[in-house]
Amino acid sequence: MLSYLRISSFVFVIAASSRLFAAELGTSTALPIPTGTNAWIEAELAVKKFQVPPGFKMEPFAVEPMLANPVAFCVDEHGRVFVSETHRYRTSVYDVRNYMDWYEDDLACRTLEDRIAMIKKHLGNDASKLEKESEVVRLIEDTDGDGRADRSTVFADGFNSMLDGIASGVLARKGSVYFANIPDVTLLQDSKGTGKADIRKSLVHGFGIRFSLTGHDLHGLRFGPDGKLYFSMGDRGSNIKSAEGKIFAYPDEGAVYRCNPDGSDLEVFATGVRNPQELAFDEWGNLFTGDNNCDHGDKARLVYLVEGSDSGWRVGYQFSEQNPAGLWNAEKLWHLRWDGQAAYLMPPIAHIADGPSGFSYYPGTGMPDDLKGHFFLCDFRGVATGSGIHSFAVRPKGGGFEMVDHTQFLWNALLTDVDFGPDGAMYMSDWVHGWPKSERGRIYRLYRPELIKTDLVLETKKLIADGMEKRSPDELQNFCTIPICAYARKRSLSWRRAEASQSISSRRPREQMSPGWLGFTQSGVWVKLQRNNLKSLVRLYR
Secondary structure (H helix, E strand, O other), rough: OEEEEEEOOOEEEEOOOOOOOOOOOOOOOOOOOHHHHHHHHHHHHHHHOEOOOOOEEEEEOOOOOOOOOOOEEEEEEEEEOEEOOOOOOOOEEOHHHHHHHHHHHHOOOOOOHHHHHHHHHOOOOHHHHOOOOEEEEEEOOOOOOOOOOOOOEEEEEEEEOOOOOOOOOOOOOOEEEEEEEEOOEEEEEEEOOOOOOEEEEEEOOEEEEOOOOOOOOOEEEEEOOOOOOOEEEEOOOOEEEEEOOOEEEEEOOOEEEEOOOOOOOOOEEEEEEEEEEEEOOOOOOEEEEOOOOOOOOOOOOOEEOOOOOOOOOOHHHOOOOOOOOHHHHHOOOOOOHHHHHHHHOOOOOOOOOOOEEEEOOOOOOOOHHHHOOOOOEEEEEEEEEOOOOEEEEEEOOOEEEEEEEEEEEEEEEEEEEEEEEOOOOEEEOOOOOOOOOOOOEEEEEEEEEOOOHHHHHHHHHHHHHOOOOOOHHHHHHHHHOHHHHHHHHHHHHHHHHHHHHHHHHHHOOOOOOEEEEEOOOOOOOEEEEEEOOHHHOOOOOO
16 A cells, blocks of 8 residues: 655655665664674575576685675785775665655755755754764785685775765775775775775765765776776766866766776766666776666666766656656656657666676686676675576677676675676675675685686786786787687687786877787777777777
8 A cells, every 4th residue: 555745845655564665775683793613604504595606616705704784895906805895874874765854955955065054954963973983995815825814904994974975886906996985986095005095085076965865876986998997976966076177067867987097087978877886898898887776667777888878867756746757757768779769868778687786797717608798797685585696798789789698697695796806706795684784794706616727817817916017018019919810719818908908098108009900899890000099909808
């Protein structure tokens, strides 16, 4: 049964049971936190309940209390794991659905200053309670190389301002750790080698101008083929003044941004997304994300992000007075391509998952050949049963793509993120239990025993650890070149080409390649790349 609540001129449809907006709110009871040997045993027993793909071995890499509430993580070039943990979720970062008397004020916010004023208006002296809990970036290491983490360090904390959001993205590369947490994309560095960041710099500021819905935060950190740092913002909105003084105001929709690694030259890449948790490039430079549904009969979507594209979502659709989801439903903006669609819209290429979260593309080493060219998307549904990781590929269709070879790769596990390590293994973070903060967390490692120690995997691992900084331009060129006779076989080397292309992008313009060389395009056409066109060298990357 549905009841109707009128607030000012808005009419909101609200479920009359405790399952209100269960797809994103949910309830659960906290479980006791195991410690010591018991924690490892419990994690090993949990694996037995997972639906693991045949031929793979899955083992716990890190267990509680080494980490808690992991939203996202990354594996750096040395196999160290950086985890973004949330401790403000639902207690210091509100969900407007639980504060509907705030809704009009929340929707009206255009800037971070507006949100501060709204908080003080409604909480008064109690506003300071939002400044107690801190988000955390944690560093987890396997120092003895036995496949199990044995050291856990708080790499950075102190993210407890009134405006701080949910720690939703982390990316480590060559000693720099990029952290996505409203209101900033922050650069963290450990200059003393202590395992704790002693350098902290805001690269981009102005995200999260309203509370909106839980988790519609700043996330998706990924380096692109152009050497730019890409990241995604949900429909909590943004109002940014860039380092060059340019204003980027997108208060009513989610967007994908990119900038240089130092935060300069900020650009908006795509708009009109709702909650794009993670970004993933394929080997040809195409960018994709998983975007969640709004719980009004629409479906979660696989979105092809084209520069300048608009995927159609606006935050006002969430609680429309016209009909559930307003124009989002009425004009079928979430539907796959159809003849009558809005002309401005970039339609999704597939409907997939109920709670798309972590997202990654297979970099080419350590897995069977049938997984080459595949994406892996976490589906977080609040409980382990029915959650897991989707696997799929895409193939060109018209001006876009279609999804193919879709399977439930690993199932019945409450996973928040998935990534690949330089050791050829797949890593994944486990929330363990329920929607609210479980105060638990695990990292699992999945691999094929017969492939993990092959010469290709070991060579790639060493090459990534050694880095590309001291290699000559001609060496980098060779890593990026794909001989046509060996194209199919050489695709497995995509990760090393990724590292080479990143190094190329970061070199000074005067460090040029040789006068011309042949590259291989997706359409199978050979092209000659000009000497000074370094961006054209980039084809395969993380």
